[in-house]
Amino acid sequence: QLQLQESGPGLVKPSETLSLTCSVSGVSISSNNKYWGWIRQPPGKGLEWLGSIYYSGRTNYNPSLKSRVTISVDTSKNQFSLNLRSVTAADTAVYYCARIRSAPYAVGWFDPWGQGTLVTVSS
Amino acid sequence: DIQMTQSPSTLSASVGDRVTITCRASQSISSWLAWYQQKPGKAPNLLIYRASSLESGVPSRFSGSGSGTEFTLTISGLQPDDFATYYCQQYSTYPWTFGQGTKVELK
Numbered sequence: 001q002l003q004l005q006e007s008g009p010g011l012v013k014p015s016e017t018l019s020l021t022c023s024v025s026g027v028s029i030s031s032n033n034k035y036w037g038w039i040r041q042p043p044g045k046g047l048e049w050l051g052s053i054y055y056s057g058r059t060n061y062n063p064s065l066k067s068r069v070t071i072s073v074d075t076s077k078n079q080f081s082l083n084l085r086s087v088t089a090a091d092t093a094v095y096y097c098a099r100i101r102s103a104p105y106a107v108g109w110f111d112p113w114g115q116g117t118l119v120t121v122s123s
Numbered sequence: 124d125i126q127m128t129q130s131p132s133t134l135s136a137s138v139g140d141r142v143t144i145t146c147r148a149s150q151s152i153s154s155w156l157a158w159y160q161q162k163p164g165k166a167p168n169l170l171i172y173r174a175s176s177l178e179s180g181v182p183s184r185f186s187g188s189g190s191g192t193e194f195t196l197t198i199s200g201l202q203p204d205d206f207a208t209y210y211c212q213q214y215s216t217y218p219w220t221f222g223q224g225t226k227v228e229l230k
Contacts, residue, residue: 046210046222046224047167047210047221047224048221049218049219049221060217062217062218064124064218096166101169101172103173107214108212108214108219109157109172109212109214110157110169110212111178113168114166115165115166116166
């Protein structure tokens with residue numbers, strides 16, 4: 001059974017880099033046609049897609065993050081990671097990792113999700 | 124970016140009611156739409172993809188319809204476990220975007 005688990009610091013200082021890892025179990029992260037992604041949810045607010053990575057390493061990012069985000073894959077550890085640079089209080093959110101499902105001619109719905117991890121940006 | 128607008132933002136209903144949530148896209152997204160259920164403190168859970176395809180294991184009282192710019196999620200016979208917040212998401216065009224959510228609460 002595919003499971004995902006986020007890990008990383010729960011508190012990050014303003015202007016620093018937020019780094020999270022998603023550990024994947026139940027399937028090889030480098031299997032063909034596998035996409036993986038990050039989504040966040042500020043407290044009491046809605047969902048925002050941050051970016052995604054294909055098993056080959058190809059990435060897509062949300063332009064709203066203004067080039068602050070990088071997603072990478074570590075196939076040796078069956079993990080993928082999120083780095084968000086120059087954070088502010090507005091980046092305080094629950095961060096989720098997820099598998100991105102795909103089918104012929106379409107890719108982009110999320111299932112399953114990790115349980116999420118709250119990251120607070122504060123000095 | 125494609126804007127996704129859900130209505131209503133909050134819906135008060137009773138057990139057994141038929142409930143309909145609408146999601147409108149700012150431009151056509153064909154059928155590239157998913158619906159999720161989220162309960163407090165939990166991650167969202169996939170209900171519907173490709174506008175009307177029911178995810179395996181999801182009760183058949185959930186159904187989705189629509190194409191282009193207007194979509195609906197219907198719960199036929201609301202159950203106590205269904206009180207939650209529901210989100211639509213388009214995956215037609217990057218950046219993928221979500222609706223603001225519809226909270227279904229007990230009347």
